[in-house]
Amino acid sequence: METLTRLYIKEIVLWYGVLISIISDHDIHFTSIFWQTMQSALGTQLDMSTSYHPQTDRQSERTIQTLEDILGACVIDFGKGSERHLPLVEFSYNNSYHANIKAAPFELRDRQRRYANVRQKPLEFQVRDRVMLKVSPRKGVIRFRKRGKLNPRYIGPFKILKRVGLVAYTLELPKELSNVHSTFHISNLKKCLSDESLVIPMKELRLDDKLNFVEEPIEIMDRDVKQLKQSRIPIIKVR
Incomplete structure (x- = not known):
């Protein structure tokens, strides 16, 4: 056991x-x-x-039937020495097109490997780089019937003052964030690539020491009606 x-x-x-x-x-x-x-x-x-x-199940049934046909052909062609050719049989199977996955297993594995390599590319910043800081809405707060519709995902940009260890950075925070510890894990940061004039002003957000905020509409800026075939949908633009 x-x-x-x-x-x-x-x-x-x-x-x-x-x-x-x-x-x-x-x-x-x-x-x-x-x-x-x-x-x-x-x-x-x-x-x-x-x-x-x-x-x-059908997938197992189809796979087993295919393997039986391949192994049967291998035995017919090579006789007693067929077991020596099993590595080539496996290579042939993995290099053949499979209808259920729309690709060969080798090709699918290669795609997954390249995708994983891109996703797992190490993120790194330099001192004086400007980065965006991730924030999240306070739990239990839902507005406009859809969770997170107006949530700002990141605030900033903030300048990096120093690197702490391998995966943390100290940021230069404004006075509005004086209650927040200035060192953050790299997973909470991303490089600022946008025009700094387009970022959300800090004075419009109320953040606690854990970077949670409460989203509240400030004003209704415009109204419109979207006309469909059998209905009319009122639309409101909110700041």
């Missing part, structure tokens, strides 16, 4: 997390009380196949 648990964590949980469901045959390892109890505790559903119904 201990060996099975360690093997499951090392080979499955480490790479794929806790699974929603597992499709397996009736091997004694998968029918044991220990295995079923462990998966039940993890919240994983066990789908056991049978000789009369070897697949329990």
Whole structure:
């Protein structure tokens, strides 16, 4: 039991997390009380196949049928030495177009890798750079029937005074933020690329020491009506 648990964590949980469901045959390892109890505790559903119904969902059925055809062709062509060609069979399968994912598995993995590399590009600033500071609405405050419609995501820009460690920076804050600690994690910052004349004035925001604010409309600036085929929608421009 201990060996099975360690093997499951090392080979499955480490790479794929806790699974929603597992499709397996009736091997004694998968029918044991220990295995079923462990998966039940993890919240994983066990789908056991049978000789009369070897697949329990269409995707698995199609994949298994494809693999059976490939392995059958491999055995016919290479006979007894077919196991030596299994790496090439795997390469061929992963390099072939799959209708369900609209790409080859190799191509899909490459796309995911490039996307992850772009998303995980390390963010770094220099002293005297100007950055925007992330703020959030106070919990429980909802205006205009839609959460966050008028929320400013960032305020600033503020000048970086110094770098603290590897992932934090000290900013030059105005007096309106005197109650806020001036050192912030890099995840709360982004580089200022816009015209500084377009940023939200600090005097129009009331922030607490955790950079939470309460959004309140100041005035109605304009009214209009959007005409649809069977209805009219009043529109209000609010500052």
